[in-house]
Amino acid sequence: MKDFIYLDNAATTRVRPEVLEVMLPYFCEDYGNPAAIYAPGGSAAKAVGLARRQVAELIGALREEIYFTAGGSESDNWAIRGVYEKLSEKGNHIITTKVEHHAVLNTCKYLEKNGAKVTYLSVDEYGMISLEELERAITPETILISVMAANNEVGTIMPLERIGEIAKAHNVLFHTDAVQAYGHIPLDVERMHIDLLSASGHKLGGPKGIGFLYARKGLKLPPLIYGGGQERGRRGGTLNVPGIVGMGQAAVMAMAELKVQGRQVAALRDYFIQCIQKEIPEAVVNGTLTDRLPGNVNITIPRVEGESVLILLDQRGICASSGSACSMSQDGPSHVLLAMGRSEEQARGTLRFSLSAENTEEEIAKAVTVLAEVVSHLHEILLKK
Ligand SMILES: *Cc1c(COP(=O)(O)O)cnc(C)c1O
Numbered sequence: 001m002k003d004f005i006y007l008d009n010a011a012t013t014r015v016r017p018e019v020l021e022v023m024l025p026y027f028c029e030d031y032g033n034p035a036a037i038y039a040p041g042g043s044a045a046k047a048v049g050l051a052r053r054q055v056a057e058l059i060g061a062l063r064e065e066i067y068f069t070a071g072g073s074e075s076d077n078w079a080i081r082g083v084y085e086k087l088s089e090k091g092n093h094i095i096t097t098k099v100e101h102h103a104v105l106n107t108c109k110y111l112e113k114n115g116a117k118v119t120y121l122s123v124d125e126y127g128m129i130s131l132e133e134l135e136r137a138i139t140p141e142t143i144l145i146s147v148m149a150a151n152n153e154v155g156t157i158m159p160l161e162r163i164g165e166i167a168k169a170h171n172v173l174f175h176t177d178a179v180q181a182y183g184h185i186p187l188d189v190e191r192m193h194i195d196l197l198s199a200s201g202h203k204l205g206g207p208k209g210i211g212f213l214y215a216r217k218g219l220k221l222p223p224l225i226y227g228g229g230q231e232r233g234r235r236g237g238t239l240n241v242p243g244i245v246g247m248g249q250a251a252v253m254a255m256a257e258l259k260v261q262g263r264q265v266a267a268l269r270d271y272f273i274q275c276i277q278k279e280i281p282e283a284v285v286n287g288t289l290t291d292r293l294p295g296n297v298n299i300t301i302p303r304v305e306g307e308s309v310l311i312l313l314d315q316r317g318i319c320a321s322s323g324s325a326c327s328m329s330q331d332g333p334s335h336v337l338l339a340m341g342r343s344e345e346q347a348r349g350t351l352r353f354s355l356s357a358e359n360t361e362e363e364i365a366k367a368v369t370v371l372a373e374v375v376s377h378l379h380e381i382l383l384k385k
Contacts, residue, residue: 004317005363009203009295010152010180010354011321015246016205022249023207023242034239035230044241051248058251059178059197060188061214067231068244071211072179074224075198076103078213078235079175082221083144083196084111087173091141095172097121097129098339099156100148103198104177105335108146117141123339126288127156131166138170145174149181149197153323153336153352154287155296157185164193173219179203179211183254184293185262195219201243205356206250210243261357265294268355268364272297275368280375286337286350295355298323300337300346304378309351312374318367323352 006014026047032040034048052063069075080094096108098120108118119137121129129147138145145167150157160176167174175196178187182197183204189197196219200211215221220234227236254261269292276283276299286298301309306322313320323334333347342350353367 004319005359005367006319007353007355007359007363007367008319008321009356010293010352012202012208013205013356014358015202015207016250016253018253019206019246019249023246026242026245030241034241035228044239047245047248048239048241051244051251054248055199055212055251056214058183058187058255059194059199059214060190061197062217064232065189065214065217067213067215067235068239069211069213069235070209070240071202072101072177072198072200073103075200075211075213076101076177077107078221078224079196079198079215080104080107080144080146081111081224083173083175084114084116085222086220087143088115091139091143093117093119093139093141094144094146095119095121095134095137095142096146097123097148099123099127099151099153099336100146101152101177101179104146104148121147123156125341126291127151127154127286127336127340128288128291129158131159131162134163135166135170138166138172142170142172145172147174147176149176149178149187150185150293151287151336152180153334154298154340155180155293156287157181157291157293159291160187160192160194167195168193180293183251183258184295186258189214189216196221201247201250204250204254206247207243210240210247212247257357262294265355265357265359268359268361269294269297271361272353272355272364272368275365276371279368279372286340286342297353297355298350299353300342300350301375302346302349303382304349304375306349306351308378309371309374312377313367313370316370316374318370320351320353320367323347323350 030043034045056066173195177198179200182199195216197214202208225236283299283301333344337347
């Protein structure tokens with residue numbers, strides 16, 4: 001079967017077989033438009049309704065608070081641009097962080113060109129924001145706080161509950177990009193006082209091109225996509241029924257397995273880090289060892305180019321990444337690592353391995369052995385120069 005070791009689950013995941021199975025009937029059998037009157041449309045509409053409840057349940061939301069989108073990027077765009085458009089009378093100040101995904105950062109940059117004032121909170125060496133700095137940043141003009149639930153590069157989990165309390169106390173809306181967290185760590189929109197939450201199907205064993213924006217009841221954002229009356233008039237476009245059904249199934253499975261798999265994947269992660277510390281002692285682990293996504297391993301190896309390591313790893317059948325799915329050559333060294341105080345050289349020598357419950361200890365051991373060989377090979381070349 002597969003002849004590679006897949007360690008890039010933060011970039012995307014394999015669709016789970018159970019997910020694919022529930023999607024299949026909605027391509028060639030119940031392919032009706034869920035908005036239609038006839039029976040195949042009706043069964044599609046019913047399936048969408050069920051999936052809406054399934055994805056909502058995982059964050060303690062109501063079915064009617066879920067709006068399906070084409071993924072995490074669209075949800076982030078919609079949340080931030082929607083709040084800015086809706087509340088521009090009230091204020092023009094947005095608070096976010098320096099370590100957000102580009103779907104958030106570039107949306108904020110776009111809004112800055114259109115009159116928004118954006119504060120980008122700094123992070124400490126572990127990728128953690130300071131709640132004091134957050135509170136100090138709030139002004140009477142502040143309309144939105146957007147802080148990711150967990151970082152996609154270094155896995156740092158942000159203190160959502162505390163952020164939500166601060167946002168609520170100051171009567172400011174709170175959006176979180178939960179794409180890396182949804183289905184991986186517990187999330188609760190009530191307890192965490194979250195007003196808007198972005199999630200994506202393909203980061204938890206669901207299909208690509210489907211996601212949702214949760215918007216607290218009563219918070220009516222203007223549409224990002226104008227069109228027909230789908231999603232209660234808030235998001236035009238014929239619903240991606242197979243994708244929605246698949247994401248619902250992925251959410252059900254994640255909910256049932258969250259605790260056990262969380263622990264299992266975290267144990268794999270800790271084993272990975274142990275192996276690295278043994279075989280490549282000069283490697284430095286980035287991020288925190290406590291508030292960390294179960295599947296994230298992010299390391300800096302001195303005197304190597306991450307890009308070269310990745311190419312050699314690929315030749316040996318190991319899929320990893322340099323920190324984000326976006327190529328370094330396009331974006332330069334990781335903005336996350338730079339914000340954490342690393343040098344450009346350190347950022348360029350950084351690798352991300354992201355694990356899933358499908359990985360095994362044997363795969364991890366093999367990957368670290370190969371990694372150690374690749375690194376010593378590169379170091380030898382360097383010595384000869
Ligand atoms: C992957 C990712 C996104 C983008 O989601 P898509 O569904 O691929 O558009 C946004 N934010 C974070 C943190 C991500 O990891």
